[in-house]
Amino acid sequence: MAAKGKQSQMAQWNRSGYFRSSGSRDVNPDLQAERQTASFSVERLTTILDGGADNTRTRRAVEAVIHSDPGFSRENQYFQSQNERYEAAVRKSVHLKEKMHQMGWTENRPEIKYCYRALGGDLAFNVHRVFKNSILALGTDEQIAKWIPPADKYHIIGTYAQTELGHGTFLRGLETTAVFDISTQEFTLNTPKISAMKWWPGDLGRSATHAVVFAQLYIKGKCYGLHAFILQIRSLCDHSPVPGVIVGDIGPKMNFEHIDNGYLMLQNINIPRENMLSRFSQVLPDGTYVKQGSDKINYLTMIVTRVQMLWTEVIPMLLRACTIAIRYSVVRRQSKLNPSDPEAKILDYQTQQQKLLPLLATAYAFHFMNAFVNEFYNKGYTEIKQGNFDSLPELHALTSGLKAIITDYCTAGAEVCLRACGGHGYSALSGLPFLYTKLVASCIYEGENTVLFLQTARLLGNAATKLQALVQSGAEQYEAWNKCTIQLVQAAKAHCHYIIVKNFIDTVEKLKNEAEIQKILKHLCDLFALHGIFSNTGDFLHAGYISGDQMDMVTASYLDLLAVIRNDAVPLADAFDFTDESLNSALGCYDGHIYQRLYEWAQKSPTNQQVSRAYARYLKPLFQSAPSKL
Template identity: 65%
Template sequence: MALLETGKHWQGSVLSSVNPDIAGERQTASFSVEKLTALLDGGVEQTRMRRAVAEAIECDPEFSRENQYFQSQNERYEAAVRKGVHLQKKMREMGWTEDGPEYKYIYRALSGDVAFLLHSIFMRSISVLGSEKQVTKWIPLASQYRLIGSYAQTELGHGTYLQGLETTAVFDSSTQEFILNTPKISAMKWWPGDMGRSATHTVAFAQLYIHGKCYGVHPFIVQIRSLQDHSLCPGVTAGDIGPKMSFEHADNGYLMLQNVRVPRENMLSKFCEVQPDGTYRRLGSQQINYFTMTTVRISLISDEVITPLMKACTIAIRYSVVRRQSKLQPGEEEAKILDYQTQQEKLLPQLATAYAFHFIDHYLQELFNRAYREIQRKNFDMLPELHASSSGFKALITQHCTSGVEICLRACGGHGYSLLSGLPSLYTKILASCIYEGENTILLLQTARFLIKSFMAASSGQPVPPSVTYLAAVKPRKCPAKNKLDFLSPDIYTEAYEHTAVRLIRSTAAKLQDLIQSGVKKHDAWNQCTVQLAQAAKAHCHYITVKNFVETVERLETKAGIQKIMKHLCDLFALHGIFSNAGIFLHDGYLSGAQMDMVTASYLDLLPVIRKDAVPLVDAFDFSDKSLNSALGSYDGQVYQRLYEWAQKSPTNTQMNPAYERYLKPLLHNTLSKL
């Protein structure tokens, strides 16, 4: 740019103008971006509220993320705590409450790196699993931050397998206390957020023993640090587990307990209780202990998983219309990289996936709300379906979004690798989501167990939950499509997904039964089928996602061009899934080779259609520049200026070179003297 040549600085001035390459993309939108934003938010009023929350937070210098990419682990932790504390003050100032309508927009506006996220899970555990008396005692204290809570479930030796937890809680009827111990190194609590340096209390899960008999895993409120001076309580050993691949701002901790006594009323007792004489009373399903995890999984999907994919798509697509490279036609200027079919094929399916998952998130929220209402009435009938859905979708969505963010990063070439692009931190953060709150393979197998049970029930004419009624339906054996346009019919592709899901569930159920009938023990038979069971669970979740996207598009109003572009995205999402997993659709001849060619043709035809609207489609996600924190993804498209300007902020460019005096100078001077 001319400014570089003249040595002038462009701070603020040129950066306020919009790159003509990106401006041109916005002039040809086939739909109203503002109306699509309102649709994604759930209404104009929601958009207004979300923007108001974002503005209040982004205008407050305490929440600035300007130097985040240059901070050490300690600096990031301290900044996260500062923001966590300041947020409480801000909420009081603004009149926001944790059960108010603004609350769901706060975390998105903060864009991560804020402490006390486990505090809300601590509170949710007490709200869901605690008795009325416990809720009345603990929730006001936690709400006012007179204590800081954590959630201690995972152990050094056990994660997703709750029944295997080794921490013990032995009831002592003479003192009306539980004595908690982590009897060996593998029983140590390991990974809980906020525990390393911040938390004063935790909800700890332990095996309950009464008079020598084990009653399984139960949650207990345990104080781990003094409320006076923050020192560790007697019998408690705790600290930080050290640096990680991401989440450097979070003090993930370890916790060892040695004969730590907590009063009887500290066992969360809405659904089970221990009476003074040691009598154990169960008031609900044992599965309810998993309910906190289910609620965390569902909230994590929207906050921690879909949002990063939307951000990555925004950054990569905006960059791809500003970055020019090579020539599509001789004699012309270099082409925008988004004009290459290969770049479209990398990025546009990720964009369609972000929309598909945004809509499945709504589906899961509704399922959760219905189930929660029933649980409040002590009706646990919906728990199996909710557990299976939250498990399977957590696995499917985190896997696809992680892969999508990585594709976006790589699609930005060398600049994507720079932390200043915003993409590496999105990637390392989202990668963790495949592991925490349930490792994905184990979660898919939980879903598969539910699917096999449901298939057996449906086969014998018994009623099954709504999400799996399709298992009872008998459909045609072959796809009826005659040409590539037939594959733009939602009925055609939805039926292909349904057929594949049923086939994989049916064939795996048959294999299981054959093994058991041939004398193989049940658990061995299950282990021999787990690869196919996980595949069946993925196919089920993929089918529900496609079906839900189709139904969402059908409900949209036809005006403002939104339904049309959403139909294109839905088609692209569905056809990309068939194109990428051709084997499972071709396996039993449901699709022929010729039909797979039609799928490919229709899929590739959609790319240039959606490419025209790619920038408006990411604009509709409505992330501010501060929220994206990306030199590549800003609204104005001034990529190169911003990269150079941000690089100047690195402390390495203002400090003395620490290696010069000790290493470089002797090296250079020795070399010179020898010459």
């Protein structure tokens, strides 16, 4: 019970980033009651999630700087048009660069990731980072020295032009060409037909001055496959497209209206030989092609992008959604469990627990998995940069599968959180539609998830047995593969889920000196593992891994855990330590005053502060023509 006393007296974290006592802010009593009965120290769990107390202090200091600066305000985000959101994102990105310089924060220090967390992703130039990553991964030391400094200072803005209108994940099918001319020492780039047009790259539609373009390399009529080239697409003087470049914005989307996804057509664009990124392959002046390492090296940029995307965009979105939905679910009261009692908190209903608490466990599982992936990636990336490509296949397979399963689960989870909040969840002011539609995009960019699961499946043995049998029966290899893809995807999902469960178990076992926290995380780990079985009962029974009686035990344990974790649901969500500004949700604020905030925010809508043109044009004539007796 000592932890409960600590919790009731523990300094909480306020919306502006400074410590305050729990009584210094008017908090909804229903929410405050949840915090007072925590079985563990929320502050201690937060430091564990951050990787140490020093990281927590740094993160909060960064958040305090960001949230105290009106230039980063997100107050009117939900009422902005596409153009207004784009302009605001560009303004914030430029302002952030200035702020980082002012504060002494650099790209290779942890402050940058805390800035992105604080701002909730409302920044431009996200693909500019991929542009830089491509050069850092695939460029020579000389190319890095030439292009990265101006890119760091925003003297140029870059994009990553790989996906085409007719092709995405099938890189060998990309149609853009780069033909080397020995006499001029130049490459000539073309998009030979409409399907070869680059389509979707972020920062391309309005912002980018340069691009890393992937094209099929031709030397003396022979194709040497896909390679990356740097070219200028807009003037640095007046931002007009350079001759031979046709570029623009692809139009409205489900979300990411602040990002200028674009199209790019190239008509005989000549670039010098040194503009081919040449760390692992190069064209010599006489046209000789020299290659080092794996044919899969072009996947390196996307591996980097996957890893960064998971920790900056995807996993934090699920953490946010869980925080919003759980806080709302202990403030919202609906119907009665006992006729003689007041209306019940909706989180007291087992059906609401079943919706949200496995998602909370999933959020923790993914957070801990992310730390493992970053460690694995950093080791492999270092080896690859040194010329050792042994880890590249496993790195590609692991990040492919994890990107697919994590984005799938997070997207489905955000939708569950939205629906669990009823009608109010549908309001943009809840913040949940924004999180959901942004997560939907993560399932399809950088490779549609089914394709990525199949990349992982090329490692798996059970599915391979069927594949081998089909080939031995006379089927062609490609035909056998296609007939096994459903089982292969299922196998890849199971494999990735197993890895996540195992890592969660390993993480919990390392917390032997944190008894209270280890206990609650053990409950979350068990719930995550059992939910995987509970949600895939047919597979476990069909494969003989579990009996009917054992399934009954799984179900009973699963339901028991819902009740146990329900008691700590709010403290577990609080431990993520999102500020109100970062959540930007009328339903998820720390104080729990959801109804007042919904009303206050609704008043800010421009539609409530101006006369409707529709009234003057259409409604007024109708009303004035009504019979006078009405």
